[in-house]
Amino acid sequence: MQKILVCIKRVVDYNVRIRVKPDGSGVMLDGVKMSVNPFDEIALEEALRIKERLGNVEVVAVSIGVGETQQQLRTALAMGADRAILVQTDAAVEPLNAAQVFLALAKKENPDLIFLGKQAIDDDANQTGQMLAALWDRPQATFASKVELSDAKAQVTREVDAGLETIEVDLPAVMTVDLRLNEPRYVKLPDIMKAKKKPLDVTTLEALGVSHGVFLKAVKTEPPAQRQKGIMVKDVAELVGVLKKKGLI
């Protein structure tokens, strides 16, 4: 194990209550707090723990996005990544395109492992890791809740609908992480200072030989339908009465 790539996305912070633009062209992003996608933080944390356990492993944080994405990569460096690469573009990058970019980086960097969050909390697509694994022609272990490495293999416990499933994959491999894999560390001030000196390379889609593609055109964005306001009952007897009347119990 020599190198781990961790793919990071800049997204609207988990705690922000997003609002849809009145003209239906998207969601309001002006002045909204942006953060590292929470699942990607877990992905990075796992890479850092492997590095701390095995030593001599380089952890590279990579991202695609606007210039300000450097902030999120600096956070990754402060958490403990050794260096970072930003593929800078102002265009929206869909999962297939992102996978093509990460493939280009994988071919350049030759990592043993690539970690990603299982989904980004903005588009909720849950695609990029699987697509990257397919394009790279390597194994995928999605929704990982436990990762055990041995030689050139890994045993991964996955969170599936029925419970837990364990698979074994040869390395190099792509892993997408689920919530309960670990709890990411907090960044301390000295680490933020140290992170400023770590290398952060900026490159472009063109330099990587990837063309920007629009595969799905967003026609319109709307707020969800609201549920009708309900009723309050005063006690259990009344509750049971209402539910029986509706034929629910």
Next chain:
Amino acid sequence: MHKILIVGEHDGKSLNPATAKCVSCAVTVPDAEIAIVVLGSDTAAVAAQAAALSGVKSVVRLDRAENAHPLAATFAPQVAALAADYTHVFGPSTSFGKDLMPRVAALLGVAQVSDLMAVESAYKFRRPTYAGNAIVTVEADASRKLIATVRVASFEAAAGGGSAAVETKSLSVALPAHTRYIGAKSGSTDRPDLQTASKVISGGRALGSAENFKLLFSLADKIGAAVGASRAAVDAGYAANEMQVGQTGKIISPEIYIAIGISGAIQHLTGIKDARTIVAINKDGEAPIFEVADVGLVGDLFQIVPELERLIG
């Protein structure tokens, strides 16, 4: 004419109800002919179940020893090869479909529409983003194959009574050996499956302990309900991972959802918005769960739940 291939999900014995929901989604695509493919080591039983779904024209069986377990790396090249005969390939937005379908899409060099919730036309769909707080209408290029996962909570299961033709195919597709199935541990109970149950009772952090969750199990058993949990309750170790309902857990659409001691974070509400009736029991009358509840009761769950169980009887 649109030819839609649905990747059937099953455990070797029975077809997962998510497949029947994908069929209901596919029939809303105009001018569509629907096929289901089942992959396994012996799919005779599940193929017969798939063939009985109303609206399905044909069922394709891909039986080979390597298909004994649903590994995306193994299934994807076969589904991608079979996709040559179809315009659309749908899979359920379950852990099975989420794992498999993007790999299929990438092998075909096309995008995927995740969590398809409504069909506007054969290449135009609605899907949720931002934990369901922004619904986006997306349009795909009609000249390319369309891959999608279907948000199963948005569709009712297709009825039975069909009689589709079943065909066994053998594809000469090389399969990778780099991914191996080791085993599974299911939190199986005698209770209904959370994803498909018509009644669901969920508990939140206010339950206070795994021990106290027994209150909910007892009530659930009385009314034949599945038991779910909020992320907070799962994170606190009160409930198993697979019980989590919400943006990153299960998205469900039961007839009745009873939220007990759940405050109602946006990420949780995402998972229950399609429930027919939401009942909320919480000691905090200001909890956001009451904004979406059809019936609300403010009070101490430790008094209310036992009383509810008694009065229901």
